[in-house]
Amino acid sequence: MMKLLTDILVLLVALEFCFIFYLESVRTSSARTASVFGMEEGELKRPSVDLLFKNQGVYNLVIALMLILGAFVFHSPLVVALFLANIIVVAAYGAISSSPRIFPMQAGLAVIAAICLAIGKAV
Numbered sequence: 001m002m003k004l005l006t007d008i009l010v011l012l013v014a015l016e017f018c019f020i021f022y023l024e025s026v027r028t029s030s031a032r033t034a035s036v037f038g039m040e041e042g043e044l045k046r047p048s049v050d051l052l053f054k055n056q057g058v059y060n061l062v063i064a065l066m067l068i069l070g071a072f073v074f075h076s077p078l079v080v081a082l083f084l085a086n087i088i089v090v091a092a093y094g095a096i097s098s099s100p101r102i103f104p105m106q107a108g109l110a111v112i113a114a115i116c117l118a119i120g121k122a123v
Contacts, residue, residue, distance in 0.1 A: 002120035009113035010071045010080055013087070016109060017064035025057030038099070063087065077117060084114040 023033045029044040033053075043049055063083055070079030091107030 002116060006113060006116040006120050007071055009109060009116055010067055010084075013084070013109045013113055014064040014067040017060045017067070017087075021057040021061035021064065023057070024053040024060065028053045028057075077121060081114065081117055084110045084117070088114065 023030070023036055027033050028050050029041055031041060033039075034041045034044055037044075044053065063086065066083050067080060070076045070083060087110040088107045091103045091105075091110070094106065095101075095103035
């Protein structure tokens with residue numbers, strides 16, 4: 001039962017990071033992206049910001065893909081744990097360096113998934 005819950009949470013985290021990729025790399029200067037990231041649409045249309053967002057989006061897509069591969073292809077709790085830890089550390093840095101609201105938004109599901117993964121391995 002714990003494995004199923006963990007798999008569902010990992011899938012949700014991966015989908016969240018696919019959505020972030022979509023916002024950052026496909027809908028870079030949309031009103032939705034501006035709202036999610038607390039920025040002005042005009043700022044997102046600047047070529048340098050547009051390029052940075054698209055690049056960051058690809059990193060988020062890779063994280064999503066690695067979570068999916070780790071959980072559902074390689075069945076590797078270690079790979080999943082490493083990528084969940086990556087998400088949590090980066091979100092903590094973002095919370096410290098930018099805005100505390102980043103942590104629960106970016107790492108909330110990842111923290112819950114990591115806890116379930118740890119409990120599942122301990123049982």
